[in-house]
Amino acid sequence: MKDQIQNANHKNLIHTDSFDYTTNMLSKKNVQIEKVITQLIDFQVAIPSWALGAGGTRFGRFGYGGEPSTLGEKIDDVGILHALTGSAGSISLHIPWDIPSDPSAIKERAASHGIIFDAVNSNTFQDQKGQRKSYKYGSLCNEDAAVREQAIAHNHEVIKIGESLGSKSITVWLADGSTFPGQASFRRTLDHTANSLKNIYSEMPTDWRMFIEYKPYEPNFYHTVIQDWGTSLMLATETGDRAHTLVDLGHHLPNTNIENIVSTLIYKGRLGGFHFNDSKYGDDDLTVGSIKPYQLFLIFNELVAGMENNTADNPPLAWMIDASHNVKDPLEDLLQSLDAILISYAQALLIDQEKLKNAQINHDVVACQEILHEAYRTDVRPLVAEARKRAGAAINPIDTYRDLKIRESLILKRGQHSQATGL
Amino acid sequence: MKDQIQNANHKNLIHTDSFDYTTNMLSKKNVQIEKVITQLIDFQVAIPSWALGAGGTRFGRFGYGGEPSTLGEKIDDVGILHALTGSAGSISLHIPWDIPSDPSAIKERAASHGIIFDAVNSNTFQDQKGQRKSYKYGSLCNEDAAVREQAIAHNHEVIKIGESLGSKSITVWLADGSTFPGQASFRRTLDHTANSLKNIYSEMPTDWRMFIEYKPYEPNFYHTVIQDWGTSLMLATETGDRAHTLVDLGHHLPNTNIENIVSTLIYKGRLGGFHFNDSKYGDDDLTVGSIKPYQLFLIFNELVAGMENNTADNPPLAWMIDASHNVKDPLEDLLQSLDAILISYAQALLIDQEKLKNAQINHDVVACQEILHEAYRTDVRPLVAEARKRAGAAINPIDTYRDLKIRESLILKRGQHSQATGL
Amino acid sequence: MKDQIQNANHKNLIHTDSFDYTTNMLSKKNVQIEKVITQLIDFQVAIPSWALGAGGTRFGRFGYGGEPSTLGEKIDDVGILHALTGSAGSISLHIPWDIPSDPSAIKERAASHGIIFDAVNSNTFQDQKGQRKSYKYGSLCNEDAAVREQAIAHNHEVIKIGESLGSKSITVWLADGSTFPGQASFRRTLDHTANSLKNIYSEMPTDWRMFIEYKPYEPNFYHTVIQDWGTSLMLATETGDRAHTLVDLGHHLPNTNIENIVSTLIYKGRLGGFHFNDSKYGDDDLTVGSIKPYQLFLIFNELVAGMENNTADNPPLAWMIDASHNVKDPLEDLLQSLDAILISYAQALLIDQEKLKNAQINHDVVACQEILHEAYRTDVRPLVAEARKRAGAAINPIDTYRDLKIRESLILKRGQHSQATGL
């Protein structure tokens, strides 16, 4: 596939001109092009194992041909994405959907694609066949101690599986909460959750980190135990130094200033992970950058500034795409997301931080906006393409994916009706 | 069951006192108690056939024992609700989930419970097994004429089935829309939809009505063709005199003033149907009255005023509960919804409309609020209980349902793992 | 006025019957009526000095006759409210609008009405005439140290004024933030704010408390430094043991579960104050209970449970009404708010907490809802009226206010065009 990609790149006659022009223009504005390109090459995003098939809603699901039906096939799909983009260098597994029967074989298969294992994800929001206790009324928060113990044990097991694959972190997303006023005691469920998290943390290897995700609603429609970043931060702080907050772009109430939250977590040294997607209404799980690209840019501005000036000792961030693919080819959808992420990152890298700081200090609001727009309005696609090219990936991943007829091959191999586990 | 209910009623020692006190107090305020009770007895709400089993979300579903697995069993369940409340006198079918193999047998079974058939509902938001064309990219709005024709034909068939059962209306809810900017042409999809609706309407019996539902989002997460009441009214007006707008409480953007919409539709003579539920975030489909009971009261104020002063010739409203039951016994959930509806209706009937009108004309805002609160803060449960009692139903439906161990019987008969069709 | 109120009460022929019936019914349900009434009598809400005249919007303001134009007159107005309700026993001052020239005279005037001084409020969101530095770009968060110092000094002064009147707490509400992306550094403005608050706290008397208010937006329309409870809690924790979070009902994004926030703050022992109002869209500052009375009840449920089971050592809560009166007589508006507060409180006191806890532990969701509705649907107005009657106040405050022609007297005394300071 590497060769095919190189062939495709060779046919691209326009990239060199665009890149030269962009380099030339940005150099006049004192941008260090080579540094930016290196940063773009280095940026790696995890692909979740559950996002490689078609997603659905409660109203139904429309399948997509050639979906991967085994963990090995999922890894192969991430391999395709990584070959095409050079920036999908890891996979994030979901247990119990992805329990490897032979961890070392799986590790080898991943290594053959240049892929490592990012955070593992536990699942206590569904009941698995034959499960002793039900999570219908919550897991780590449940009033019934036996349910909590089962959920804790599951998390311990997930960590063990992660260890066998080289993961170094666990993401805990809890659907726990209630659907009607009165159904749950806010304080008791919160207290149970705090204790359960401490229990999980206590058996975590000392080089591991725990990421605590928050979400205001869905699947519970009245109250969620960890409803916002404030609750997550509070719990992370109580749990331990290696417990952090994970921000998922879609997990906020309407009109939330997410970049302010990101910045506050960086300020406290507690930002641990980041789930990319986009949305217009709720947790819509759309392609990154498809609805609010400027918001993504503003968030990247905080992330870049925070990483470059990490005074509060935040860990290296666990980046992941967490989207659902209802109407697009899942692999094409992920290629569009990876592209949008790198474009936003590149734009944020172009912001003249020193100039911005001065304008802020002088309360020159007009200049502050001009500085952001100067970066945002720049066409950075040549920079991103150059980074991909240098990494041996495709200048234009989607065109290449289509030219190489990859989906057609997958359907031939796996059939029109294979089905991936996932939502 | 009638006898068991009467027995239960006889054991209720407190109702007579409460009803006497309430009658006494309200009479002093010139309320015509007997008229109110008659109105409460007459009020009938349709139960949708798809709401008798456990609902779920895209994250999973937790089943409930004893769910009805055939249309006959669904009718029996509505029969239970009607026996207990006296106000669930009709069922609203969903095609293709509820196609009767023997319509007259089904009609008889319903009649034995005192139940008739309300609006029928078509389904073009899912693909059925073996379906020729897919609705993945829309049905009545689809760019492909063959898909539109298939969807129109389905609606014609739904009307035919409805005719065989005595229904007099069809509710068209469309998921049609798009999930990403650019995916669809707003104008072309709207135009296709307008023409498709006209086509369906043209073959509708002349004593039938069409209800056009609207919804801002879900399952499409960018654009919905019929996104709001304005679009629905526009289409209904173009379609014909017997096309009306249907309002579902959960189908609105955050903070919408729904009572104003209801009132405007009444003003134009185009309000056709009403779907009850409650929600905090989106189309949460929660028990009626569980989140915003005051909003429900304000809506009923418009409905009562509109029905009593129907200058624009609105048809009799098609009332239906459209909720989903994820964490409660579906029948108990529906009993709570029916109770909440009658309570709101009773409160609205207590509003002194003449006094309110005078206060409005005099811009006495404080008095306007006092008049509404006077009605809303009254404990009307004795009136609702009396209406049920006189209708031969249970003074306290939920207690009676539990005392009679109805769920236990259903589980014995149908098993712990029977599953109803639905969402 | 006391006598006039007693006379009015004597004319009320219906209260005794209602109260007897309510007592009788609730006693059968094991409610300790006398305890409830005592709790209602004891409940005192502060009236803010800036809410006694007509409010306005950026589009204009319509004045109201007889507005108080001096601090003394404002205190007299609160005196009227307290005489009529028995529950408006304190006033919350706003500096610089209410600087007393003679504190002991002002204290005496308040004492003559039975009124004490609740939390004092600083104002760094407006520029006062002749002010050296402008707050246009923020106060405690400002990039300019001189602005921050001026704002800190103002807070110190406010505390001094409060001390002279017997206040024991200061409420800090900051408009600080930015209106455009890029305008401000989130981290620097947050850090400046944290340091400024510590500075103010350090000079606060040791028996004082600081309440840190949060608000997502307005008057800044992009970012607010203290945008949510999480930020407030974080700052309060860093600032000191006597720093607490203040919750204003109107300061939340759409669909926020506020009762969960209240509960979490109680869980952490950091809930300090509470501002009552109601809203449909944003910080609408409407009459308490006029839009979402059930939400208010759910919040009171948490407050009652928290106060009765205060394991985390929260201070006694500072209750205040923070509303704006654009279209109603301000005093009538406040009477309606006080009534709504007591009604919600009474309903919450009726919840059978033990039964609720059992239903929660057994995951009997239907029962949980029934228990809440049992309390909420009870007509508690006779209890609230009885509490007022026993406190020597009016059974029906609004009727009495109108019968006594109080507004007419105020207009006679103060004129049709007097104007109160405030928003």
Next chain:
Amino acid sequence: MKDQIQNANHKNLIHTDSFDYTTNMLSKKNVQIEKVITQLIDFQVAIPSWALGAGGTRFGRFGYGGEPSTLGEKIDDVGILHALTGSAGSISLHIPWDIPSDPSAIKERAASHGIIFDAVNSNTFQDQKGQRKSYKYGSLCNEDAAVREQAIAHNHEVIKIGESLGSKSITVWLADGSTFPGQASFRRTLDHTANSLKNIYSEMPTDWRMFIEYKPYEPNFYHTVIQDWGTSLMLATETGDRAHTLVDLGHHLPNTNIENIVSTLIYKGRLGGFHFNDSKYGDDDLTVGSIKPYQLFLIFNELVAGMENNTADNPPLAWMIDASHNVKDPLEDLLQSLDAILISYAQALLIDQEKLKNAQINHDVVACQEILHEAYRTDVRPLVAEARKRAGAAINPIDTYRDLKIRESLILKRGQHSQATGL
């Protein structure tokens, strides 16, 4: 000033290179550059007379030096904007703030700047000094016929003033509504409004158009008579052929799909005017393009497609900026808005509509998104700058405005504390 601008342009050494590159690149993609530039030159946006001074919120206002205090000075300010951008060729007046004492002198002054008079705006949301009847409880919707008559007469007068200046349309924005449930009868206030609009329309010159604006809330916080586009369209249709709906970007509930509304109005031939601004929370009135530039692009996509394919006979659109300038120099703020509008327009003009239509028809969702992103991610600033340059305006308006020290001159001439009328 023309000369100064030319001098500034000559110093710009980078524009020619950028423009050549852009022309070259886009030509390869079959864009007709010259056509695009002509369209950009022709695009004219009205400046509202009330947006030339500092705006404020209900919490206060921070003035800006050199504000225009007469209508003549306001016209001069628009002249500055037009000289710098070539695209601010008209002014929209607000009555009674801008009643010209000598219309022909005012027309001449405007003509000297190349400025004409766009839609006139009536004001019935505030009381003017000495006004006979108050609009506190509404104007065209008021229960009191005398208030309605006064408001209608005011609109007639506004039209007369507009005629004297050459305007051809009136924009009616009504604050009419209610702040509390029960305060107003939805149906009566709607009916009064419908009749009042018909009355105003009946005396409108036959070559005039009426634009009916809608808004969900503020300054009323419960109900607004014309709350959404559906109500506006309904009223416009009833009123007459020359009555149209006006869309203000900030007048929508959270998450509204505005581009769908725009498209539907175009479909019906009823889109009349458009007010540009941006917002994150409500009607924030921020600089165009400062918060959601992609949404603006999507709207322009509909506007461009609608104008090029105007099958429903929409009138030429009345474009206006309707923003408020709380923290920026008002003129710089407007320059940023004008720039953002032209950038969005240019991006929308680059969309390959034919290719997009084909992708839509083939349900190639990925391609649809790529086509939009291809246009949106292009750096179109060289095209916009070239259009300005050719129109004799500034390549870079803000830099030129600052270099020419225009604000400093205005302050010298008008003083630091002059104050413009407006919000």
